[in-house]
Amino acid sequence: MNTENIVRHLRVLWRTDRIIADIRLRHLLMGLGLRAFAALIAAFGLLMLELSAYFALVQIWSAIAAAAILGAVNFLIAGVLFVIAGRPPSGRDIELANEIHDASIEALQLEARALQAQVSGAVHHPLSTVAPVLVPLIAIIVKNLRKTAKETAASSEAPA
Template identity: 65%
Template sequence: MNTENVVNHLRILWRTDKVIADIRLRHLLASLGMRALAALIAVFGLMMFELAAYFWLVQIWSAITAAVILGAVDVAIAAILFALASRSPSGRELELANDIHGASIEALQLEARAFQSQVTGVMSHPLDAALPHLMVPLISIIVKSLRRHTSDSSTSHT
């Protein structure tokens, strides 16, 4: 496990999360602003149309029937506007940020698995981890003892 890789992946993950949140916030604000502007324009426009339609309908039907018809038309128009405002195409920026986010998560998971395998390997076989470091001193001790043993045995034979 390389700590530089982990830190790098965490930094990328943090940055992509910031980008994703920024994109979503901008989209939310733009959508909210568009909805508010659409509602304001619709209110003023509908007031004028309703005034004209009311005067026209009063000549044909009663005042109550004219008001009910205009109210139903207003509700239908408002529903159409909110349906249009709620449709949001996902942009390429958001898709790219989500892809980078996913890749960063996968890389962090790989690093965590590598670290876990190292830890379990050391914990299950501690001598396996220490053996390569102990080989050189052990070999030199064995060689020195063999030399002493051969030198002691050669001096005793003469």
């Protein structure tokens, strides 16, 4: 268990989440723009169909057929734009970002399991976790006691 690994995995997770959100946002904005354009064309198509109905009442053939055909073509274009806007985002970018995201989640889970094992080992065997710290600490204490013993012996011999 290493805190540096946890921080690194969290940074990778954060970055991949940002990339995934960016990809989805770009796709959403592009789809929204195409849908808005398709809606505009559909409104124009509806206007042309209404215009053709008007011309049907005023004149019988030439202007009616032209406006009806133009309205139908506008609806067809709007339908094609809606289909294009509804496509899922590009596969490579989102797949790669999802793979990195999943890998960082797995690495964080492994680090959490290692931390859990370390904590449970410390609870069950407290001396095994304290021993690596105690041995150097005992050596330092013994060294300091020897120094003070020599210093007190030297100071007591000096006046005599």
